Amino acid sequence: MRSTLPTFNEVWQRQFRSGFLKQLQEFPAEKKFLIGCSGGVDSMLLLHLMFFFCPEKVRAIYVDHQLQHMSAGWGTFVQQQCQQRHIPCIVQPVQVLSGNLELQARQARYQAYAQHLQVNEILVLAHHQQDQAETLMLRLLSGAGIDGLAAMKPVDQRENLTIWRPLLDISREQICQWAMDLNIQNIEDPTNQDIHYDRAWAREQLWPVLTERYPKMQNALARSAVLMQDTQDILQEIVQQDLKSCGTAARLDLTRLNQLSKARQRQLLSIWMKGTAQYRPAFDMVERLQREVIAAKLDAQAALHWQGYYYVRYQQQLYRLTAAVYQADRNAIPVEQVLQLNLAANVQLPSGSFKIQQATVGLSRDLLNRPLKLTRRQGGEKIHLHGRVGNWPLKKAIQEAQIFPWTRHTIQILSTDNVMLGVFTPQGFWLAQSAYCTAGGWLPILVSSTLELNDEH
Structure with missing residues (x-):
């Protein structure tokens, strides 16, 4: 039986078109877009929409993780779909390192994006509402703080990268309906149902159980992510004020730091250690800095190593040193x-x-x-x-x-x-x-x- 969800044309007129165009128009006119396209239904719909709205401004990239024998064929499929729309397409094979496969695949994928992203381009990804809810849930289970629970932002400004997620408020059901209405072809990655992977497990086993009990769970989790983003922004303002009061990116005054509440101390140290990196240190790493370096005896030459930097105390100052400085021969x-x-x-x-x-x-x-x-x-x-x-x-x-x-x-x-x-x-x-x-x-x-x-x- 055909779904009773609104058809693509109805949603187009009522909500999506105006919201999409509003986001699009907030970017400078000279900006162009590189679309991360896996060949799945969500990224293929995104490819179609971007081509419809700004055909002269888009390119696509398919990242071949080479983890399955069909992956090269998926790249060919994406290329063919792009050719039909006269969209330039890059197929980039990558090597995924051993370890946490999901994490290593993601890092390899973003390295490929960064390799091909041009200065005037914005990276456009097809993350949707269920992706957002899954991200928040999985990060909650891993013990994440506010930054982790803020999950994904519609527009994510990073040091040398801007990511736009125009489908983030749209459910997967709506996406599938629109793709069917528009007769958009796509491929299905079997690993999306492989519960060996955390995200697939959450989608296939955890989600149905929770949704049966809490039918509006997905909307609620997505709303929580937005609230966490507000909290994250407020906290960032406070931390930046504390940082300005206590020191610089390379040094903190411990006398001033100790005048802050314990919670503000932890937040300041966490942001300070993060520096220009994407992720904060784990909670236990901040605690180690407090315990092993800040609280060490004055004559101790204690140092903590994390992400290429050494954290050392001298007098009443805490220093963040590059490995080149600290390990000088x-x-x-x-x-x-x-x-x-x-x-x-x-x-x-x-x-x-x-x-x-x-x-x-x-x-x-x-x-x-x-x-x-x-x-x-x-x-x-x-x-x-x-x-x-x-x-x-x-x-x-x-x-x-x-x-x-x-x-x-x-x-x-x-x-x-x-x-x-x-x-x-x-x-x-x-x-x-x-x-x-x-x-x-x-x-x-x-x-x-x-x-x-x-x-x-």
């Missing part, structure tokens, strides 16, 4: 080398970039263009800093200057004839008191420091 710096300097020269050293300039008080000009010894700090050295009384252990001077422990290996000592001339540090050149100090001399002036590498921006 001390042995890559020569124990001893020869340096010849001249006025206006630029010198690139492990501690930073320096420029040789005239100074009111500095090193004698007789040292210019002469071989000088540059040695890596070994430990136990003493320095008589210009303008201060007596010799100091260099280690004490470094501690007093609060030079970060992870940059101290870059410190190098400049000398001649066993006389210390000064020390290159990430905070600048420290002039040593010696017979070579003179008025009208020269000094290496710090132009950029290795400390700047700590800031990912």
Whole structure:
């Protein structure tokens, strides 16, 4: 018996056409669209609609995961359907890594999208209301927070990608009805019924049970996702205010952080660790940061590694360091080398970039263009800093200057004839008191420091 759902033409006039066009018109006129097309009924309907509304602005891409012997044939089908509509079509095979197959397939698919997406294009996907409800349910079962329960947005602005989901409020039943009314052909992927996969299990086994008890469950879950998106936006505003108060993308002031409520601390740390990535860290990772690094003893050199970054505390500051900065190889710096300097020269050293300039008080000009010894700090050295009384252990001077422990290996000592001339540090050149100090001399002036590498921006 034919479904009593509204026909495509009725829905077109009453709700869908106006909503679709309104969303479409919100994008800049110069934008074009890359349609992710699997060959299924939802993506084939989307392909038809996009072609109807803006035929000169669309391309399609079929991502072949190569997980089934029929997948290449599905790509041919999508190509043929696109050819009938004169839509350019890309078929992109990908290799899906081992592990969680659903997750790895998704990552491979989005990498393919990013590979082909042009600067002026928006990625258009055919996710519908049941996809939204399933996403929320599965994320709830995995223990997700607000970001996860916000599920999918109709327009998702990411760092270098915009995703539009124009069918997100439309039920799968409506989509199938419209496709039948329009005689749109499609393929059926048998894995959609394979309950080995979480989403297929939810669709085939969990959904019928819940829907029998709660007939309006799908609408309710989709509405919950919208409410969570509102909550997510409000929370984001608060977290950004807290971040501005407590530090930067590379550093947090722990004194200010501890003035926040425990809940705001967790949210701020979670967003801070996320950085520009797509997903937040797991809840237990935030707890580990609090327990193992923030709450560690002051003399402990605790560090937490997550997603390519190291989180370390120094004094009352928490730092987010790139692996390149934190794992810098001390042995890559020569124990001893020869340096010849001249006025206006630029010198690139492990501690930073320096420029040789005239100074009111500095090193004698007789040292210019002469071989000088540059040695890596070994430990136990003493320095008589210009303008201060007596010799100091260099280690004490470094501690007093609060030079970060992870940059101290870059410190190098400049000398001649066993006389210390000064020390290159990430905070600048420290002039040593010696017979070579003179008025009208020269000094290496710090132009950029290795400390700047700590800031990912």
